[in-house]
Amino acid sequence: MRVRLLLAAAAALTTTVLVACGSPGAQDDTPQDDEPADELTVLVSASPSATGLRELATEYTAETGVTIEFVEVPTAQLPTKIILAVQSGQQTFDLAQFDGFTMPQIAAASALLPLDDFLGEDDEYDYADFPEGLQEYAKQDGTTYGLPLSTEPVVQLYRTDLYQQLGLQPATTWDEVVGNADALSAAGHYGWASAYGPAVSAHYYNQMLYSSGGRLLDPESYEPQFDTDINRQVMERFLSLVEYTPESSRTGASADMINAFSQLQVGQLTAASGWYSTVADPSQSAVAETFGVADLPMESGGPYDSINVLNGWLLGISPSSPHQQAAWDFAAWALGKDNVKAFIDAGAPPPARTSTTTNDDYTTQLPYLTAVGTAAETGAPIERIPETAQIISVISQTINSMATGQLSLDEGMAKIQDDLTNILVQAGRYGG
Amino acid sequence: MSAAPPAGAVDVHRPGRADTTPPARRPRLVASLRALGYVSPIWVFVLAVGIVPTGYAVWMSLTEQTLTAPYPAFVGLDNYVQAVFTAQFAGALGVTLIFVLAGLITQFVVGYLLAVCLHQQLRGFRIARTILLIPMLLTPAVVGLTWNFMFNPDLGVVQAIQGVFGIHANWLADPTLARLLVVMVDSWMNVPFVMLLVAAGMTSLPEEPIEAAAIDGAGWWKTTRYVVLPMLRPVLVITLLVRCVDIARIFDHIFTTTQGGPGTATQSVTLEAYNSTFQFFQFGHGAAIALALALIMFPVYFLYVRLTKI
Numbered sequence: 130m131r132v133r134l135l136l137a138a139a140a141a142l143t144t145t146v147l148v149a150c151g152s153p154g155a156q157d158d159t160p161q162d163d164e165p166a167d168e169l170t171v172l173v174s175a176s177p178s179a180t181g182l183r184e185l186a187t188e189y190t191a192e193t194g195v196t197i198e199f200v201e202v203p204t205a206q207l208p209t210k211i212i213l214a215v216q217s218g219q220q221t222f223d224l225a226q227f228d229g230f231t232m233p234q235i236a237a238a239s240a241l242l243p244l245d246d247f248l249g250e251d252d253e254y255d256y257a258d259f260p261e262g263l264q265e266y267a268k269q270d271g272t273t274y275g276l277p278l279s280t281e282p283v284v285q286l287y288r289t290d291l292y293q294q295l296g297l298q299p300a301t302t303w304d305e306v307v308g309n310a311d312a313l314s315a316a317g318h319y320g321w322a323s324a325y326g327p328a329v330s331a332h333y334y335n336q337m338l339y340s341s342g343g344r345l346l347d348p349e350s351y352e353p354q355f356d357t358d359i360n361r362q363v364m365e366r367f368l369s370l371v372e373y374t375p376e377s378s379r380t381g382a383s384a385d386m387i388n389a390f391s392q393l394q395v396g397q398l399t400a401a402s403g404w405y406s407t408v409a410d411p412s413q414s415a416v417a418e419t420f421g422v423a424d425l426p427m428e429s430g431g432p433y434d435s436i437n438v439l440n441g442w443l444l445g446i447s448p449s450s451p452h453q454q455a456a457w458d459f460a461a462w463a464l465g466k467d468n469v470k471a472f473i474d475a476g477a478p479p480p481a482r483t484s485t486t487t488n489d490d491y492t493t494q495l496p497y498l499t500a501v502g503t504a505a506e507t508g509a510p511i512e513r514i515p516e517t518a519q520i521i522s523v524i525s526q527t528i529n530s531m532a533t534g535q536l537s538l539d540e541g542m543a544k545i546q547d548d549l550t551n552i553l554v555q556a557g558r559y560g561g
Numbered sequence: 562m563s564a565a566p567p568a569g570a571v572d573v574h575r576p577g578r579a580d581t582t583p584p585a586r587r588p589r590l591v592a593s594l595r596a597l598g599y600v601s602p603i604w605v606f607v608l609a610v611g612i613v614p615t616g617y618a619v620w621m622s623l624t625e626q627t628l629t630a631p632y633p634a635f636v637g638l639d640n641y642v643q644a645v646f647t648a649q650f651a652g653a654l655g656v657t658l659i660f661v662l663a664g665l666i667t668q669f670v671v672g673y674l675l676a677v678c679l680h681q682q683l684r685g686f687r688i689a690r691t692i693l694l695i696p697m698l699l700t701p702a703v704v705g706l707t708w709n710f711m712f713n714p715d716l717g718v719v720q721a722i723q724g725v726f727g728i729h730a731n732w733l734a735d736p737t738l739a740r741l742l743v744v745m746v747d748s749w750m751n752v753p754f755v756m757l758l759v760a761a762g763m764t765s766l767p768e769e770p771i772e773a774a775a776i777d778g779a780g781w782w783k784t785t786r787y788v789v790l791p792m793l794r795p796v797l798v799i800t801l802l803v804r805c806v807d808i809a810r811i812f813d814h815i816f817t818t819t820q821g822g823p824g825t826a827t828q829s830v831t832l833e834a835y836n837s838t839f840q841f842f843q844f845g846h847g848a849a850i851a852l853a854l855a856l857i858m859f860p861v862y863f864l865y866v867r868l869t870k871i
Contacts, residue, residue, distance in 0.1 A: 209839050234842055327822030376714030380733035380823055385713075393715060515627075519841040530824030533734045555643060 166455035168196040172211065172225040174204040177406050178279045178442045179226060181477035185463045188471075195455060204228070208235050215240035215449055223450040224460060226278060226442050229266055233515045235445075236269040242446040244273045247457045254461040258482040260505045266439050269513060275443025276464050280481035281403035282437045282504030283336045284497050285423040288416060291318055291396050299397075299423035303337060303366060306397065306426050310373040313396035320373030322398040324386040325532040331524035332383075332438075335511055336399055338363045339438050342431015345520065346512050346549075351559040353549035355542050359431045364528075364542060371532045379532055391416055399425055401440045402497050406476035422497040425504070437508035441478075481505040516556050523548045621848035636845070644837060644846035645853045652825060653833045654857070657809055659740055660747070660829060664808040665801060667748040672755025679756065680763045690760075697753040705817025708746045709733075712818075736826035739819050743827050746814045751807070755800055762796030763789075795868070802865040809858055830854045 171186075173179035179199070186197035200222065202210050208231040214221040216238060227235060235241055248256050256264065259277060267275045287299050287309075295316055300306040310320030323333045335345065343359040346352065354360050371379060375389040387404050389395050391414035402422075411417040427435045444464065446456045462468070464480055472479040473494055478501075479485055486492070486502025511517065524545055531541040553559035622640050624633035644650065675693060679686055696704070712719050714731040723730060732738040766789065774784045790797070812831040815821060821828035830850060838847030 206839075212842070238842070326820065327824060328820045376731045376734065377716065380714070380731065380819075382820075389715060515842070519843075522836060522840065526822070526825050526828075529822050533736075533823040535736060535824050535826070 166195055166223075166452035168198055169223045169452060169456055169459055170198045170200060170221065172200050172202055172207065172222045174202055174207050174226055176204075176226075176279075176442065177403065177475065177477035178472075181472040181475040182226075182278070182444075182463060184475050185468055185471055186459075189459060189462060193458075195459065197459065207231065211235055211445075211447075212238045212240045215447060218449065220447070220449050220451065222447055223452050223456040225445055225447065227275065227445060229275070229439070229441055229443055229510055230517065230521075232269050232274060232443070233513045233517055236272070236274050237515045239448065241274040242448040242450070242453060244276065244446065244457070247461070248273060251457070251461055254465055255482075258466065258484050260481070260483060260502075262439065262508055263481055263505045266441065266510055267443055275445040276460050277480035278442040278444045278464060279403055279478040280501055280505055281401040281440040281442075281478050282501055282508050283340075283399050283425045283440070284402045284405070284500045284504075285397065285399050285425055286390060286405075286408060287397040287421055287423065288318075288395070288419055289421045290419040291316075291394070292421075297396075299421065300426045301424070303341060303363075303426050303428050307366065307369065309397055310370060314373050317394075319375050319389070319393060319395040320397070321370045322374050322378045322386050322389045322395045323367070323370060324381055324383050325371060325374065325379045325529055326381045326385070327526045327529040328522070329382050329525055330528040330532070331521045333399070334364065334367050334524065334528055336425065336438055337367050339509075339511070340425050340435050341428040342433050342435045344433050344512075345524070346553075346559075348433075348512075351512075351514070351553050353546050353553065353559075355546040355549065357432075361538070361542055364531075365538060367528075368531055368538065380529065390420075402501055403440070403478045405478065405495065405497050410476070422500060424500045437504040439504065439508040439510050441480075514556075514558065516552055516558065519552050520549055523552065618848045618852055621844055622852050624845055626844040627842055633845075640845040640849035641853070644843075644849045649825070650830070650833065650850065650853070653828050653830045654854075656740070656825075656827060657811070657829045657831075657854075660744060660811055661805055661808045663740070663744045664747050664751075664811075665804060667744060668752050668755045668804060669797075669801065671748065672752045673759055675752065675756040676759035676763060679760045693756060694753045696750045697757075699750065701750065701813035702817050704750055705746060705814045708742070708749075708814075709818045712742060733819060734823050736823055739823055739827050742818060743811070743815055746818055747808060747811060750814075751804065755804065758796055758800045759793065762793045766792050798868055799865070802861055802868070805861050806858060806865075809854065809861075 171182065173182065179201070183199055186199070190196050207225070207227055211222075211225050211227060212235060225241075227241075232241075248254070254276075263277055263280060264273070267273050267277060285299055287297075291313060292298070295312055297309050297312055298305075300309050306321070313320040324330060325333075338344070338360065341359065341363050343357070343363055344354055346354060355364075375393055375395060378386045378389050381389075383400070383404070386398060387400065387407055390398055391408055405422065408414050408420055409417050425437050429435055444460050446453055446460070450456055466482065466484060469479045469482065469485050469488075469491065473491060478495075479491070479498075481498075481501050481504075483502070486498045486505065492498045512520075527536065527541050527545050527548070530536040531538060536544065550559065550561060554561040621633070623635060623637060625636045625639070626633045679690055679693075711717050712732045714720055714733065719732070730738060732742050770788050770792070771784060774788045779787070810831055811829055812835065815827050815829055815832055816835075819827040821832050831854070834847045834850040834854070837843045837850060
């Protein structure tokens with residue numbers, strides 16, 4: 130009898146707790162009443178952009194008396210922290226740095242405050258100074274969720290000393306990239322470096338695909354495109370460059386690739402422009418004085434426009450922050466026109482305002498800014514759907530399998546097509 | 562002869578009383594309630610750290626919980642169909658089993674041999690024991706990152722050593738070597754644990770059977786095989802079960818050394834659950850994968866409980 134009683138009590142308690150746990154409170158979408166702020170908390174990830182923000186924060190505190198507290202989170206955990214903080218109803222941050230690539234997930238979880246009203250009312254921030262492509266980059270389904278903290282389209286980095294020795298020119302097409310890789314390799318150097326690792330390789334394949342007029346998914350129907358000629362040709366070319374790549378990049382991440390370029394005899398690579406400051410820093414790079422920057426190679430002939438893939442950090446505001454106006458004031462001030470130089474001096478890639486990328490002083494200091502300006506005008510992000518992270522993961526793992534000889538090109542392409550179809554059908558985004 | 566009512570019993574025949582409790586029940590009830598008061602803290606603890614989280618995980622695995630559907634909808638076994646009964650899960654399970662088998666063999670052979678050496682109490686054994694225990698005290702993520710750098714195919718020390726012998730192998734690009742690397746990292750960290758338990762077991766063994774075996778002419782191997790190992794069996798089995806469960810949950814070393822690669826060659830079930838939950842935010846899938854692993858490991862838990870008589 131006692132056992133039964135105990136069991137019944139335990140069951141009742143468990144059920145109650147489970148029901149309570151299973152019924153999350155409704156997300157309060159109404160704007161919070163603003164309280165006067167004497168401190169703001171900003172979630173950041175270690176990056177030159179975060180360093181730039183930190184340096185500006187000191188000046189902001191001196192001017193306004195508002196203290197800016199920075200909480201550093203590993204890049205991969207940023208979306209999780211932002212989402213869980215807001216969904217749990219615990220106010221742990223007022224502002225957060227996030228990657229445009231993760232915006233679909235964060236916005237779908239209602240973990241970011243729409244900023245369109247603030248933008249409409251703040252003339253000083255001058256949002257019209259940003260190219261339209263970049264304004265689109267900060268939007269999800271037509272709503273702006275972040276202010277551009279950095280603009281990092283893909284640029285080409287090459288070794289000026291090696292190119293001079295061998296009489297090479299920076300490539301303007303992907304065929305020329307392969308040609309340069311051949312010449313560099315014949316001279317005993319690494320002809321190429323791209324990260325073919327299981328977590329990131331899809332990003333580098335995408336650079337080549339989108340700039341060759343291909344897409345991962347059909348923009349209208351979301352049908353995976355890995356059974357098309359253009360995707361196959363690009364994949365074949367992408368994998369053909371593995372033999373010119375240092376071993377550490379064949380299985381590594383972006384940092385391994387940049388490390389290889391900075392420390393080894395690698396002739397060329399393409400990377401997000403944000404890596405420029407790392408390669409140009411003599412304390413981290415042996416090639417700081419001997420590398421140049423050029424536009425991303427482009428190919429025509431694909432079914433879609435050939436474009437540069439836009440990357441970059443955004444700065445958003447928590448919908449549960451009690452200091453939303455104060456958070457906006459800091460963000461708009463820090464990322465305003467007057468502080469561009471402070472970002473550049475801190476080694477951070479600045480947000481690509483038109484007034485920045487056309488400023489001679491700035492482009493002299495950061496030679497890649499001209500290429501950034503072009504890319505910001507014409508570039509676009511990859512597909513912005515919540516399944517993107519899963520799609521990137523599947524493609525990256527499969528590319529890594531092909532790059533390390535576990536799968537043939539045919540097997541790999543078929544696997545990606547099947548896996549992506551399953552993901553999109555399960556999500557109800559594609560009819561199959 | 563009439564029995565006197567027990568102390569504290571209530572006279573149910575007294576007029577005006579509606580209490581029908583039998584005479585002997587009330588003290589028992591009071592005693593039971595008192596006992597319940599004593600055990601309730603542990604029940605609350607068990608509920609809080611065991612039953613509720615497990616129940617919540619079961620609930621999550623039966624509902625669709627994603628970022629776009631934060632209000633859970635009951636979907637029955639759909640999450641299991643989509644995330645567990647798949648070739649991908651089977652592959653991850655296979656990888657996990659490889660880690661468990663290879664890890665157990667490595668850690669027990671090396672751990673046992675080290676324990677034997679320690680048991681001999683040769684000169685300097687105390688210093689050796691301290692040094693051997695250091696890996697166990699380190700943070701798994703730091704260990705993983707260190708090994709990853711050591712095995713960097715361009716700049717790592719292992720590459721340099723291999724080069725001296727004319728060997729060229731990229732440990733992170735070859736599926737077999739990458740799995741071996743994960744097993745090595747895990748073993749390096751956990752051999753001291755096995756060594757410690759086995760060495761402790763050895764100190765409690767009686768000397769007589771070992772001396773008798775020696776008098777009978779048994780060599781080291783026969784003594785070990787027929788005398789020492791049977792006597793150590795309880796310690797070995799418990800250690801084996803603990804390590805088995807631990808290796809099945811392997812995550813940090815993979816995450817920091819191979820990231821599941823090359824391809825999915827080192828993608829364990831826990832990494833799969835992590836990706837589903839924290840990378841793709843498919844909480845239902847993640848819960849289903851984690852529970853499937855728990856169910857698969859259930860016989861091991863059962864054995865552990867039986868053997869330790871908890």
